[in-house]
Amino acid sequence: MSDEAAGRRPSIRDVARLADVSHQTVSRVINNHPSIRPETRERVLQVMSDLQYRPNRAARALVTSRSQTIGILSSSSTQYGPASSIAAIEAAARERGYWVSTANIEPRDPSSIAAGLAHLMAQSVEGLVVIAPQMRVFRALAAQPLDIPYVTLQSTELDPTHALSVDQMAGARLATRHLIELGHRHIYHLAGPQDWIEAEGRMRGFLEEMSASDIPTTAPILGDWTAEFGYYAGRELLRVRDFTAVFSSNDQMALGLIHAIRDEGLDVPGDISIVGFDDIPESAHFWPPLTTVRQDFAELGRRCVDVLLGPVGDSAPVPATIVPELLVRSSTSAPRPL
Missing domain, CATH: 3.40.50.2300 (Response regulator)
Structure with a gap:
């Protein structure tokens, strides 16, 4: 490899040159195209390993129109409920081969909401989850047309066609x-x-x-x-x-x-x-x-991903509401007279 190539991150063209193939062939290997011969695939993968080459996900999205990424717009990720929802969505997304990108916004600042959406859209996210349980956020979102699948948490009456919630x-x-x-x-x-x-x-x-x-x-x-x-x-x-x-x-x-x-x-x-x-x-x-x-935040995360990507196999349609459960422990008992 040249001194110039050694001083920067390896590119798809570096892989192509060392594997003695075109960069289009390398792209087909990355995207699991069926037309690639097994020996060619193995040679390209070996060079990628030797160079520690990692495909640029944004560039790959431009070619394939798929980023394998779900976006989360969150205004309160430090609270237990929203933080647990984000963790559950990340776990469910990984099971489906997807990554998650989260944009944290300031709900009192409408420009922050627009900037958060723009940040996620620039990453070509394939779906969006809105975990912003303040009413003013949904009013601001109403003015932001979305052309990708999205689901909102805890917003049943504000956006009923896209809502998923615990009751x-x-x-x-x-x-x-x-x-x-x-x-x-x-x-x-x-x-x-x-x-x-x-x-x-x-x-x-x-x-x-x-x-x-x-x-x-x-x-x-x-x-x-x-x-x-x-x-x-x-x-x-x-x-x-x-x-x-x-x-x-x-x-x-x-x-x-x-x-x-x-x-x-x-x-x-x-x-x-x-x-x-x-x-x-x-x-x-x-x-x-x-x-x-x-x-049940784990179930909430799974349903979010199923709404965006579709259920796995022949699963039934995803219900929009999860019923919570009362756990009776030791902090309640019959009252004493006042």
Whole structure:
């Protein structure tokens, strides 16, 4: 190889020259074209190995119109739910021979949404998953026409033809019904941020289940998903102890609530029962272990990929909604009299 070639990454033309074939032949080998003789294929692959040549995926996409890449537009990849969804999609995509490229956006900045989409489209992604559970993101996306298959998570009412979701309302109703069936009638709801679609669904589920049992409610408390806020809310609520149970919109805030209750010298669940949502890995190890609503993120990821690429074999069409599961642990029990 020349000194010039040695000082840069090997190219498809370097492979062609050393294998004594055309660069079109190398391209056919890379793309598993059936017209290549076995001995030619082996010779090209050996040279590629010797040179440690890796095909340029973007260039390959231009030739084949296939990038083998799924794009994810995410506005909250640090939260447990979205982060778990991304990991599940990546695992399901790898099983189908695909890679995933993620663009993180700032949902309060419409230009960030457009830039994130442009970044993914420049990579010739074959499909798109939108994990941006703030309502303002979907309003911005409505002005961005997409010419590739896409699926949105937790946006059933905003984009019903492309939505795939865990039924947040059903999960919230399971949690609330569990407390009601234990005998609780004084139940508070610690909700998530107002603009989050999941938070809205869980709040609506709580209110509907309370209404169905003809139990009066107080206004839900709007939180920020953090254990710190759960602790702060718990300290404030305990100034006037007029409740026996709290349904928290996620497990982290539930952890903060348990901390606040213990700091007041009270017992969970003896004095106050707590239910969370998500079933984060640590929730089974809270003290007491947390009763919570579990979302099947692995199944959600598999369904996302099946929606974009089509089901494997003769599989049935992909259902748009996954029903969550209530996991009853030790943080809930029948109430004591106030």
